Amino acid sequence: MSAPRLGLRFGQAFRQNFQNQMRFAQRRYQSTATTADAAGQSAFGRFFNSPIGPKTVHFWAPIMKWGLVLAGASDFARPASSLSLTQNAALMCTGAIWTRWCFIIKPQNLFLASVNFLLFCVGATQVTRVMRYQSELKGQTLGENMAEKAQEGKAKVGELVEDPGKIKEVVGGK
Known part of the structure; x- marks a missing residue:
């Protein structure tokens, strides 16, 4: 067998393998339901096969994140002194940041945005309770207490x- 013929066979085999991989990649990124299939499906079928349905992480991430919301909401029964x-504040910031990102990422996931917004609301409510409690102890208004906390953080x-x-010393480590 001559060298040019060997190169031709190698090139043909490579091209065929590459085309097969490209067909697989196209199938991989196609939607799970075509428009013709979606017209004949029930509402549950469309939801089940949608890009944010239960077959994807876009559905299960908010379900798991509800645990944080419920844990924060269960703390409403605790006294503010033990919060x-x-x-x-971390819960509040996380909720605010990820609510914004839920509208930027594709596909937009309103279910995840709602969970993050409620996480922000729970965190903000608890932060307000703690700040009011601390300001009552010091005999200050809430605004004065917030300004004092900001100055402490800046320092x-x-x-x-x-x-x-000094990181261990400042953060409170040993």
Whole structure:
């Protein structure tokens, strides 16, 4: 067998393999339901096969995130003295940031956006409760207490910028 003929066979085999892979990739990224199929399906069938249906992570992520919302809401029964300001502030910020991102990512997932918005609401409610409790202890208004907390945070950041070795000391580690 001559060298050019060997190269031709190799090229044909490579091209055929490449075309098969491309057909697989096209099938992989196609929608699970075509428009002709969607017209004949029930509402549940369209939901089940949609890009944000139960076959995808876009459905199960919000279901799991409801656990955070319910855990935060269950803390409404706890006294404000036993709540963590940093934990609830983190919940509030997470909810706000991810609510915005739910409208940017594709496919837009309103179910996930609603969960994140409620996570923000729960966190904001708990932060308000903690801040009111702390301001009552000090005899301050809520605005004064918030300004004081902001100054404390600014001072801690300033200390860390000056000497990064103090991180355990500033954050409260041992």
